[in-house]
Amino acid sequence: MIRAYSKSLTPHKSFQFYNKILQSNDVMSPDNYTFNFLVRTCAQSACEAGPAVHGALIKHGFEYDPHVESGLIFMYAEMSCLSSCHRVFESVQKPDLVCQTTMVSACAKCGDIGFARNLFDSMPQRDFVSWNAMIAGYAQRGQSREALNLFKLMQMDGVKVNEVSMISVVTACTHLGALDQGKWAHAYIEKNKIQMTVNLGTALVDMYFKCGNVDRALKVFWEMNEKNVYTWSTAIGGLAMNGYGQKCLELFSFMKHEGIAPNEITFISVLKGCSVVGFVDEGRSHFDSMKRDHGIEPRLEHYGCMVDLYGRAGRLEEALNFINTMPLKPHAGAWGALLNACRMYKNMELGEFASRKLIEVEGKNHGAYVSLSNIYADTGNWDRVSNVRQSMKAEGISKLPGCSVMEVNGEVHEFFSGDKSHPSYDVIETMWGEISKRLKLAGYVASTNSVLFDIEEEEKEDALCKHSEKMAIAFGLFSLKEGLPIRIVKNLRICWDCHDVSKMISKIFEREIIVRDRNRFHHFKDGECSCKDFW
DNA sequence: ATAGGGTTAG
Incomplete structure (x- = not known):
């Protein structure tokens, strides 16, 4: 029964049921499987009952086994509690392959990629899951080149490669913008007949868009026989990002026509598409339809897109008015969009106001200063430019190095x-x-x-x-x-x-x-x- | 037959 609850993703319910079992004497105590299910369910749903289950496990003196321990490590990793992961891992007398692999993944997820790699290197045995965990760890931390290097080693070791490995490889290529390597990965997938899952296909579409190859992105997209809302949103966003606003909106209509329900992320891509081609009225009508037709409450990000839409079209007054009348407290994105519009249209006064607001909500940040100084430079106010530079120096704010x-x-x-x-x-x-x-x-x-x-x-x-x-x-x-x-x-x-x-x-x-x-x-x-x- | 790897879109 607990497992039934766990599978239907209701950790609170399964936890309540588990408490009932403990209280009634005539029922069997939960076994390790049940504990494991509970812990993992808590992890999946970010449920704070996880540590309580761990406590009960200790209290009832159950014999530990590596599967339960790896479940606990997984749970603490999901809670970003690295020290607890270490504590559990150290308590294991003979960590097996599964337990070590879980620990590699947990450390990578919590940011200690160095420990993860040391552990990985010291493992007496590794299988394809261990390799995938390590490669994904690098890919997730943005260490894309390391991810690709490790994938090469994996192949040299003759380890079986599957679609999970390829998702990490393709994601690494996406972050690097490495089109050639991305194409190579695509060819590798086809040559080795690796299963083209929705996730992998979507990752490929995203890779081609983010490497600027729109044709190939669309080709892969249309060839996919199963698409979900992620796939559609990726394509819609990819077209917007590459400046194809008209096509982006056409694809959005087609998606709705196919009966796929858009979600809040889809609308961000749609609004961006309207923005790059200056379709203010169309953008406005999509924004209005979000709640009315799809029951999606616009979030701060959507408001930010609307400010950008008005601002980019040169309608600075309307952009400001939109900020002033929005029901949520304007965030950095909204003020940043306005500031960027002021830079484009060289509006110094409004730009100064926007940058003050931006610093107000976001704190001292190089972005606000750099944009403001660019407005001053564009309008020839050199003394103000140097003022901004000096105050940046005084506040100890440095520009991000360009790369x-x-x-x-x-x-x-x-x-x-x-x-x-x-x-x-x-x-x-x-x-x-x-x-x-x-x-x-x-x-x-x-x-x-x-x-x-x-x-x-x-x-x-x-x-x-x-x-x-x-x-x-x-x-x-x-x-x-x-x-x-x-x-x-x-x-x-x-x-x-x-x-x-x-x-x-x-x-x-x-x-x-x-x-x-x-x-x-x-x-x-x-x-x-x-x-x-x-x- | 369970229990280690991925979640891609802003």
């Missing part, structure tokens, strides 16, 4: 802004000299507005190559075969100058450049960008 990642011949290269440690840095510098010459011949004048902010005056000339995406472009121009597009993944938003330069390079060098920045994609071709200079 661009690019794949060449299946190898992933990282470039950090202002960092000369790349092995080919000398060639990059020479190449950049050549690029600047040709840019100047084509009439390029450095728009140093957003660059000036983070460099010293005397470095101005040199500084233009310091942004990580420029280093990546220079490297890509000489290391990638002609005709191959340069694909870059950046951790921050692309700056105005890099955007300008990329447009010109795409024309002068006849090279397509695709940049995925923090916010969206930029497809540069023939001197133009798919974002139409709005981002």
Whole structure:
């Protein structure tokens, strides 16, 4: 009965029932299986009864077995209670394969990837589940390159690879923006006849979108014979992210036509789709339909999207009005969207107000300062720019270092802004000299507005190559075969100058450049960008 | 036949 309750995901009920068993004397005591079910059910539903079950287990003096212990470790990991995981693990006299694998997974989940790896390396035996746990641990912590390296080792060891392994591999490629490796993973899946589950298919669709290959993403999407709301939302969001607002909305209609119920995440993607193409009224009507037609209460994120929708279309007053009349307390996302719109439309006064509000709700944060200083720079208020810089220095707020990642011949290269440690840095510098010459011949004048902010005056000339995406472009121009597009993944938003330069390079060098920045994609071709200079 | 690996979308 407890197991029946556990399976129907009602931990409180199964816990109550368990208490009843303990109180009545004429019923058998729960056995290890039952305890295990209880603990795992508590873990799954983030139920605080888990530790109580553990306490009862100790009190009744049940004999421990590795399965119950791994259940306990799993439960504490779900509660992010690493010290309890360690306590349980240390109490095990002879941890078996299952118990050790659980511990690897638990430590990775709670952030101690180093311990997880040491344990993994010290295991006398490992099977494919242990490998999957370790690889997924890296993928979840964003250590994508480590995940891919470990996958290589897994293959060298001749361990069986299944669809769970491939989900981690594809996810790692997604985060790196590594299209070649992603394609390789896709081919590997097909060649080895790995089962194409909904999860794996959705991960592939997401990977192709986030690597900027819309055609392949859609191809995989349409070929999937089973799709769920995650799959649809991934595709709708992927189209929006790549600037295909119209297609994104068409897909949304089609999804509803197919009888798939959209959820709150689907609507975030839909609103973003409206935003990138400036369909304010259509966005508004989708927003209104959320509650009316689908019973979905808009959350802060949806309100943030609406502010962005109005702001991006230049309707700053309406954006502000929307914030002022929203029923929830405006969060950083809402003020940030307004601030970004003020930057796009060079509205200094409203921008100052928005950045004050942003700091009010989010605390001292580099984002608010950087955007504000960019507005000042764009409107020529240099003394204010330096004021912001000084107060940042005084408050001890540093800019996040820019980082661009690019794949060449299946190898992933990282470039950090202002960092000369790349092995080919000398060639990059020479190449950049050549690029600047040709840019100047084509009439390029450095728009140093957003660059000036983070460099010293005397470095101005040199500084233009310091942004990580420029280093990546220079490297890509000489290391990638002609005709191959340069694909870059950046951790921050692309700056105005890099955007300008990329447009010109795409024309002068006849090279397509695709940049995925923090916010969206930029497809540069023939001197133009798919974002139409709005981002 | 149970009990270790994944949850992809903002």
